[in-house]
Each structure stands twice: as C-alpha cells, then as structure tokens.
Amino acid sequence: MSLDLRLVLPALAVWLTAGLLIGAPTVAGAVAVTLWIVAGGCIGVLMISRMARRIEWPTAPRSRRWQTACASVLLCCAGAALVATAVAAWAPVRLPPEVRDAAGSHAPVTATLTIWSVPVAAKAFIGSGTSGRVRYKATLTQIDSRGTTAHVSSPVVVFGEAARGGTEPEIGSILQVRGTLRMTEPGDAAVALLFATETAYGVAAPPWWLQWANELRAKFATAATSLAGDGGDLLPGLAIGDTSAVSPTLDAAMKTSSLSHLTAVSGANCAIVIASIMLLGGYLRLRRSWRIVLSLLTLLGFTILVTPEPSVLRSAVMATVTLASIGAGRPGRGVPTLLFVVIGLLVSDPWLARNYGFALSVLATAGLLVIAGPLCRVLSQWMPSALAALIAIPLAAQLACQPVLILLSPSLPLYGVPANILAGPAAPVATVIGLIACLALPVLPGVASGLLALAWIPSAWIAAVAQAVSTLPGNRLPWPGGAWGVLLLGVGTVLTLVVVLRGPGARPARWPVAVLAVLVVGLGGYAGSLIGTGIGRAVSFPANWQFPANWQIAACDIGQGDAVVVRDGDAYGLIDVGPDPQLLSTCLATLGITRINLLVLTHYDLDHIGGVDAVIGRVDTALVGVPENAQDESLHARLTAGGATVRQAARGDSGTLGGLHWNILWPIRGATTMQVGNPGSITITFDGRGIRSIFLGDLGQEAQDALRRVSPPGRVDVVKVAHHGSADQSPELYAELRARVGLISVGVKNTYGHPTNKLLTILASVGTLSACTDQEGMSVVAPGADGALVLWTEKVAARGPPGSPTETPAALRMS
Known part of the structure; x- marks a missing residue:
C-alpha cells in the first residue's frame, strides 16, 4: 500500500514556522503578511494555468507541472501564514506589558491563578533530587504589582511550598499567590515562572465538570499508592497520568531503560481506551453510530481525567477525526490524518512546536504508521509473525523518536527495544484494569480494591524491568549531541531503513550502502575513540556514566565568575551568583533548584554578584560581607525585600x-x-x-597566608580554588588542604590567563585533581563508596598542568 505524503511538506512548513516565530514573535506579523502575499501569488498562477488549458495556449500542456508545484507551495505558504498569524495574534495576549514589567522589576506581586495541572514535586532535571516544593501549571488571570491591577491571560509555571496535610491545589481551582515573577526563554510554553513566597489561598473551587475528575483522581492515587513497592507508585501514572508518586529513583530508571513513555499517560492510552469501547460496543451489538458516540464521550471524559497533555491532546484529536471519518462512511488513512491533526494543533497553539512531548508523540505515531509494517514483514522472514510484530512496534517507535531524544540525552539506549518488548505488553493491561478500578472506586470500592491488586501486577512488572535494565552495564552508548548529532543519527537511520526494507527482488542500492558504511566507520571511530580514551584514563566510572544522583557540590559553568551549589537532600546552598542572571538561571534549572536555603556572597565584585537577579525572591538566608558603598547596601535591601534574612558573616x-x-x-x-x-x-x-569542602572566594596569597595563621582549615576533600586560578596563590595553603579535587570556575578565553600554569602546578604537586569549567563545563562532586569521591563533568578534557598526562574522562571515581 502506497503512502499518501501530500501533506508532509505543508506540515513541516507549519512546524518550522511555528518553531522559529514563537522565539521571535515581534516579526510574526510581517512574516504572516509576506506569506499571505506569496500564497495569493500562487493562487494567481494556478488560475492563469487553468485558463491557459481552457483556451489551449501552446504552453498549456506544460502548465500541469507548474500547477503541481504551485499547489504545493500554496499549501505550504497558507499553512505557514496561518501559524504566523496565530503567533502574531496570541503573543501579545500571552505576554502583556504588565507581566513583562512585573518580572523585570523583581518586585513581589499578588497573582490570581487558574490551575490546570496536577501539582507535582519540583524534581531535578539531572539526578534524583527534589527541591522540597511543588510545581504546577496555571493561567495568570490577574496581577497586582506596585499598586496597579491588571487583568491578563498568561500561562505560567508556579513553584510553591507543599501544602500541609497533603492537600494541594486542584485543577480548575482559582488561587491567589504572593510571590515574584521571572521571565522564561522566548518560545517556552509558559511566559514566566512564579515563585510563591506566601501560602496560596483559594478564591473559587473548580467547576463541577472538573471537580468530579479531581475527586476521582485523588481517590485512585491514594488507593494505588497504598499498594506495595514501585508497582503502586507507578500505577496512577499508567492509568490516569498522575506521576506525583513516582520516586526520583524510579523515574531515572524508567528514562535510562527507555520506558519513560510508560510512566505517564500518552497517546497509546487513548488508543487503548477507544479500542476497548469499540470492542465492547461490538460485543453488545450496538450500531456503529452509537459506538462512535460512546467512544467520543468516553474519550472526552478520559482526556479530562488524565489532563490534556500534548501527547494526549494529539491522540485525542486524531482519534476524534478518525471516528468522525468512520461515521461519515469514508475512513481516513493514518498518515494524512496524523499530518492534518499536526497542522491543526500547531495553528491553534503554535507553542506546541517546541514541546518535546508533542514531538515525540507525533514521531512515535509516524514510526508506527510508516515503519512498523515493513519492519514486521522483514522480520517475519526469520521468525513467527507475532514475535516479529512484538519487536517491530517498539523498534519503529524508537527509531522514529531517537533523533529528538538525542537532544535530551546525547546517548543511544542499548537495551531500549528489549526493555520495551518485555514491558510493553503489560502497559495496556495495567491501563485498562487500572482505569476500570478508578471508575469503580466511588460506587464499588470492594471490587475496585480487587481490580487494583490485579493492575498492580503488570505495573510492578514494568517497574521491575526498568530497575533491572537500568543497572545493566553500558546501557547507554555515547553519541554527539546537538544539531550535528540529530543530523547524523537521522541520516544514518534513513539509510539503514532504505537498505533493510528493500524488497528481496530489488536491485542492490549501492549508494545507501556506501554512505551507510562511511557513517558507521566514522561515527564508530568517534564513539570508539571516546570510549577507548575514557577507559584508558579512568580508574572506574559511576554507573552508566550518568550524573551522580547523590551529588553534593556543583560548580556552574557561568563564565568568568563564581557560582557553586552545595546540596544535602532538598537543602541547597549557593556560594556567589556569577556575572549573569541568565547563565545562573540556566544552571539552577538544570539542577532542578527553585529555592536557595543559604546564599553566600563572598564579596561584591561583579563576577560574584552580577547574577543576583536570578535568585531574588528565592533565598531564605543570605550571608554577606561588610557593605562597601550604597550600591552594596541596596543589594542587601533587595534580598530582604525578596524574603531573605540578610546577615553579615x-x-x-x-x-x-x-x-x-x-x-x-x-x-x-x-x-x-x-x-x-x-x-x-x-x-x-x-x-x-563523606565530603569536607572549602570555598576560598577571591583570596590572594597574603590573605590566604593570614587565613592559615588565624583559622587553619586542615585537610579537605574539595577546594573551590581562589580567584579563578590566578597566580596570586599560597602553595603552603594548598599543601595544607591537600584536596582531592580542585574546582576552578573560569571563563573561556578570558583575558587574565586563568587558570595560570603556576596554580595548576601547585595543585598537581599536592595531588589535587583540577576541574575547570571553561574546558569541562559544569563540574559535580559526589560521595562514593568506601570514602571515595565521584567527579562528573559535562565534557571530557585534559586536567593538570601543561605537559602532564591527561588523567580522566567525564566521570571518575577517586580514592
């Protein structure tokens, strides 16, 4: 069966236009006008071509080629113009001047919010730590700032303290929150982050059509999480999309084993629900029209219950279009339906263009529609058809999604397909039984308890597979990150499929084989050199080269300046804030930090305090030095106004x-x-x-020697090297410290020559391993087993003084 790909180019044009313009919405209006003009020109060309054929101009036979080209350009321009118009219309509504001014002033605001997601623990993006707070999505409907009240409609993400007694805000409820606003990056789904400094209080309860789902969701989550182990924690996510009970450890295991799509409700769950209703209707001998109506009503209720996340929204709209076409007696085909839905959703909400969940949902569906069938036919030549289908389905989804997954983690999952083969069949069982148990809880609690116990079995199996696979050695292979990594993997995947899926009678395709061989040799050599070099340098590695979940110290890569995080569990300290608020915000977001319990500003140089705007309103206690001028005192006042207790240390x-x-x-x-x-x-x-650390600020040699005399520091495990590795250092101090790791926060190509050869030689002479942020990015230290330290850095780079041998890869365990 041939594929109908006529909407591929228009869908790509819409997606690309949306992705670009939401990052620069000020030019969306001009782009829209231009595209509408081009589309109008295409219409004119088509009309002229049609007239030419009617009056039999000499060029009329050739006009068909132009007609096809113009029609394709017309569709692309019209779709792109629609999405550009949507961006131009919605961008000022999403981010009005009142919200922008309030975020820019860093002044406390009183915000009225409508909640539209389940509050979950504010987890770290790397590692398994949490911030001790909850986060939820909301629409900012009113803002009171500096005596001015404005009515707005802005999507925000709220970070607030967890409610006492476990009662968190419900979807659809209206709250008032006191806090500070901070702008997000252009193109983000939320225009701002709201950090609540005071407990929110309710203004209005959710409407009835949302309240029933809230109550049902809460009852099911409570009942499911009372079951033993990871199976009970995972079940609410499988059945109704509530991931609040999933522990950081289980979440990391699901991601490592490529099973994270099972952690929460996705488009596959919608398909399962629709298929179940249609089969039930057929068993009850209902007419097709009644089955379609019942399926649509069930889909609506299911979407409200699980909340319309992007993947669920895509599947729900696609299912609605498919059911409508079936009802009209003209069943649609999968690929055109998918592309039509993609265009419609992006036009209605262009900010979906940069949503990873939406992209992965679309790609996974496309993989199943385009690749799964041919893969199954090829595999069935060597194995039973049922087994071939079992392998082809997760393999097709993995191949389609992997280029985007590379952007999230520059590595390839070695055991992803086997893990999905083992865990995938259990997911629909857990979903269906869990959903039935959820619906039965209010009316038949006894029956629901039995169903929950049955649903727990496949849920526990999925969790067990994830935990087992995540501990296997080498479960992720390194791969180049960024755009080049995506391009290389995409080209390699396409060429591989061209070679593998060619029919047995087809002529050999020499050019795909040749290009594929070049890619395999080149990239294999790259990965092999990376792995080989790493193994040659390392003593041993943290599991899977992953970011250490139990990290204690993280030196942010913020250029020529200092910003180092110290952590114990959910308590975070920050020593200095670097020169740039944006760079610090990026680092804190990467680490999943929304609240600073202890801020230390070592002194008032700009490269140590310039980024303070990133933490105003998010600090509990600030330790500062003696203010040198009115500007320093103003800084103290700003911290105090943001809710911090400021003390001279x-x-x-x-x-x-x-x-x-x-x-x-x-x-x-x-x-x-x-x-x-x-x-x-x-x-x-x-x-x-297990770690003793010292942070030296910008002390010079004279001050370091004075420190040794009045406050001998003794031995430490980690030293934050003074003054970015300048030559003004005391060899005696570093000999006394004898640190195992020396963190050097320094900017790339700085004009000071930091870190200096003198400093690197001092560190090497006392056995201190240097880690420089200019060469290695973020540098993280964690306690290891038997008193060892684990050092993780973003990049592989040589350490130590010039001429010394390169010592370690991006991850090292040191005794």
Missing part, C-alpha cells in the same frame, strides 16, 4: 545546611585590614556526608 559563624555543618573561617569580625574586596572574601567550609 565573619569568622566563628556556623550553622547547618540539611545534614551538612558549615563554618566561616574568614574574615575576622571587627578587623581593620583585609576586610574588603578580594582579601575580604568570605571563606566557608562544609562538612558532612
């Missing part, structure tokens, strides 16, 4: 951060020398959970 001050003990070694309170600028940098130590 000096030698002898101490406290705790979670289970870590901190102590201030420098400066000396009341002293008259070396108390300002670099020599007055606050020097702090942290001790606990």
Whole structure:
C-alpha cells in the first residue's frame, strides 16, 4: 500500500514556522503578511494555468507541472501564514506589558491563578533530587504589582511550598499567590515562572465538570499508592497520568531503560481506551453510530481525567477525526490524518512546536504508521509473525523518536527495544484494569480494591524491568549531541531503513550502502575513540556514566565568575551568583533548584554578584560581607525585600545546611585590614556526608597566608580554588588542604590567563585533581563508596598542568 505524503511538506512548513516565530514573535506579523502575499501569488498562477488549458495556449500542456508545484507551495505558504498569524495574534495576549514589567522589576506581586495541572514535586532535571516544593501549571488571570491591577491571560509555571496535610491545589481551582515573577526563554510554553513566597489561598473551587475528575483522581492515587513497592507508585501514572508518586529513583530508571513513555499517560492510552469501547460496543451489538458516540464521550471524559497533555491532546484529536471519518462512511488513512491533526494543533497553539512531548508523540505515531509494517514483514522472514510484530512496534517507535531524544540525552539506549518488548505488553493491561478500578472506586470500592491488586501486577512488572535494565552495564552508548548529532543519527537511520526494507527482488542500492558504511566507520571511530580514551584514563566510572544522583557540590559553568551549589537532600546552598542572571538561571534549572536555603556572597565584585537577579525572591538566608558603598547596601535591601534574612558573616559563624555543618573561617569580625574586596572574601567550609569542602572566594596569597595563621582549615576533600586560578596563590595553603579535587570556575578565553600554569602546578604537586569549567563545563562532586569521591563533568578534557598526562574522562571515581 502506497503512502499518501501530500501533506508532509505543508506540515513541516507549519512546524518550522511555528518553531522559529514563537522565539521571535515581534516579526510574526510581517512574516504572516509576506506569506499571505506569496500564497495569493500562487493562487494567481494556478488560475492563469487553468485558463491557459481552457483556451489551449501552446504552453498549456506544460502548465500541469507548474500547477503541481504551485499547489504545493500554496499549501505550504497558507499553512505557514496561518501559524504566523496565530503567533502574531496570541503573543501579545500571552505576554502583556504588565507581566513583562512585573518580572523585570523583581518586585513581589499578588497573582490570581487558574490551575490546570496536577501539582507535582519540583524534581531535578539531572539526578534524583527534589527541591522540597511543588510545581504546577496555571493561567495568570490577574496581577497586582506596585499598586496597579491588571487583568491578563498568561500561562505560567508556579513553584510553591507543599501544602500541609497533603492537600494541594486542584485543577480548575482559582488561587491567589504572593510571590515574584521571572521571565522564561522566548518560545517556552509558559511566559514566566512564579515563585510563591506566601501560602496560596483559594478564591473559587473548580467547576463541577472538573471537580468530579479531581475527586476521582485523588481517590485512585491514594488507593494505588497504598499498594506495595514501585508497582503502586507507578500505577496512577499508567492509568490516569498522575506521576506525583513516582520516586526520583524510579523515574531515572524508567528514562535510562527507555520506558519513560510508560510512566505517564500518552497517546497509546487513548488508543487503548477507544479500542476497548469499540470492542465492547461490538460485543453488545450496538450500531456503529452509537459506538462512535460512546467512544467520543468516553474519550472526552478520559482526556479530562488524565489532563490534556500534548501527547494526549494529539491522540485525542486524531482519534476524534478518525471516528468522525468512520461515521461519515469514508475512513481516513493514518498518515494524512496524523499530518492534518499536526497542522491543526500547531495553528491553534503554535507553542506546541517546541514541546518535546508533542514531538515525540507525533514521531512515535509516524514510526508506527510508516515503519512498523515493513519492519514486521522483514522480520517475519526469520521468525513467527507475532514475535516479529512484538519487536517491530517498539523498534519503529524508537527509531522514529531517537533523533529528538538525542537532544535530551546525547546517548543511544542499548537495551531500549528489549526493555520495551518485555514491558510493553503489560502497559495496556495495567491501563485498562487500572482505569476500570478508578471508575469503580466511588460506587464499588470492594471490587475496585480487587481490580487494583490485579493492575498492580503488570505495573510492578514494568517497574521491575526498568530497575533491572537500568543497572545493566553500558546501557547507554555515547553519541554527539546537538544539531550535528540529530543530523547524523537521522541520516544514518534513513539509510539503514532504505537498505533493510528493500524488497528481496530489488536491485542492490549501492549508494545507501556506501554512505551507510562511511557513517558507521566514522561515527564508530568517534564513539570508539571516546570510549577507548575514557577507559584508558579512568580508574572506574559511576554507573552508566550518568550524573551522580547523590551529588553534593556543583560548580556552574557561568563564565568568568563564581557560582557553586552545595546540596544535602532538598537543602541547597549557593556560594556567589556569577556575572549573569541568565547563565545562573540556566544552571539552577538544570539542577532542578527553585529555592536557595543559604546564599553566600563572598564579596561584591561583579563576577560574584552580577547574577543576583536570578535568585531574588528565592533565598531564605543570605550571608554577606561588610557593605562597601550604597550600591552594596541596596543589594542587601533587595534580598530582604525578596524574603531573605540578610546577615553579615565573619569568622566563628556556623550553622547547618540539611545534614551538612558549615563554618566561616574568614574574615575576622571587627578587623581593620583585609576586610574588603578580594582579601575580604568570605571563606566557608562544609562538612558532612563523606565530603569536607572549602570555598576560598577571591583570596590572594597574603590573605590566604593570614587565613592559615588565624583559622587553619586542615585537610579537605574539595577546594573551590581562589580567584579563578590566578597566580596570586599560597602553595603552603594548598599543601595544607591537600584536596582531592580542585574546582576552578573560569571563563573561556578570558583575558587574565586563568587558570595560570603556576596554580595548576601547585595543585598537581599536592595531588589535587583540577576541574575547570571553561574546558569541562559544569563540574559535580559526589560521595562514593568506601570514602571515595565521584567527579562528573559535562565534557571530557585534559586536567593538570601543561605537559602532564591527561588523567580522566567525564566521570571518575577517586580514592
């Protein structure tokens, strides 16, 4: 059966236009006008071509070629013009001047919100930590800032304290929250992040058509999570899309084993529900029209229950179109229906263009429609058809989605397909039985309990597969990241499919084989050199080269400046904030941090305080030095206005951060020398959970020697090297510290020559391994087994003084 691909180019044009314009909405109007003009020109060409054929111009036979080309351009331009018009119309509504001004001023606001997602723990994007708060999506409907009230309609993400007693805001409820707004990147689905500083209170309850779903969702989640182990925690996600009970460890295991699409409700769940209703209707001998109506009503209720996330929305709309075409007696074909739905959804909401969930849902569906059938036919030549289908379905979805997944994690899952073969058949069983149990809870709680126990079995099986696969050695292979990685993988996948799926009687395709061989050799050599070099350098690696979930120290890559995070569980400390709020915000978002329990500003140089806007309104306690001028005092006032307790720190001050003990070694309170600028940098130590660390700010050699005399620091495991690795260092201090890791926060191609050869030689002479953010990106330290340390960096780079051998890859365990 041939594929109908006529809408491929228009769909790509719409998607590309939406993806570009939501990042630059100010030009959307001009682009829309231009595209409408081009579309009008195409219509004119088509009309002239048609007239030419009617009056039999000499060129009329050739006009068919132009007619086809113009029709294709017309569809592309019309679709792109529609989405450009939508961006131009909606962008000012989403981000009005009142919201932009409130975010820019960093002043506290009172916001009225309508909630439209289930509150979940604010988990880290890397690792398995949580922020101790909840996050939820909402629409900002009213904002009160500096005495001015404005009515708006802006999508935001709210970070707030978890409600006492476990009662979180419900979908559809209206709340008022006191907090601070911070802009997101252009093109993000939410225009701003709202960090709540005061407990929200309710203004209005959800409407009845949402309240029933809220109550049903809450009852089911409570009943399911009372079941034992990971199976009970995973079941609400499989059945109704509630992932709030999924632990960070299980979530990481699901992602590592390529089973994360099963963690929450996706488009496949909608298909399962529709298929179940249609089969039930056939068993009850209902007329086709009644089965379609019943399926549509069930789909509507299911979408409300599980919330219309992008993948669910795509599947629901596609199912609606398919059912409508069946009802009209003209069943549609899968690929055109998918492309039509993609165009419609992107025109109605262009901000879906950069949504990973939406992209993966579309690609997975396309893979199943286009690739799964031919793969199954090829595989069935060597195995039973049922087994071939079982392998072809997850393999097709994996192949289609992997180019996008590379953007999220530059690695290839080695066991992804086997894991899906093992876990995939259990997902529909858990979904159907779990959903029936959910619906039965209010009326037949006893029956529902039995059904929950049955649904727990496939849910626990999926969790067990994920946990087992995630622990297998080498389950992810390295691959180039970014656009080049996507391009290479996409080309390699297409060429492989061209070779594999050619019919047995087809002529050999030499050019795909040749290009594929070049790709395999080239990329294989790249990956092999990376792996081989890493193994040759390493003592041992953290599991799967993954970011260590139990990390304690993270040096952000924020250019020429300092911003280092110290963590214990959900408690976070931040030493300095770097030169740029945007760079710091990116680092904190990567680490999943929304609240800073302890902020230390070592001194008032711009490369240490310039990024403070990123944390205003998010700090509990701030330790600062003696203010040198009115600007420094103003900084203190801004922190205080944002809800922070500001204290001047000096030698002898101490406290705790979670289970870590901190102590201030420098400066000396009341002293008259070396108390300002670099020599007055606050020097702090942290001790606990297997790591003792010291942070030296920008102390020079004279101040470092004075520190040794009045506050001998003793041995440490980690040192934040002073002054970005300048030459003004005390060899005696570093010899006393004898740290195993030296973190150097430094900018690429800085004009100071940091880190200097002198400093790198000092570190190497005392056995301290240097990790520089300019070469290795974010550098993270975690406690290992038997007193070892684990060092993880974003990039592989040589460490140590010039001429020394390269020591480690991106992950290393040190004794």
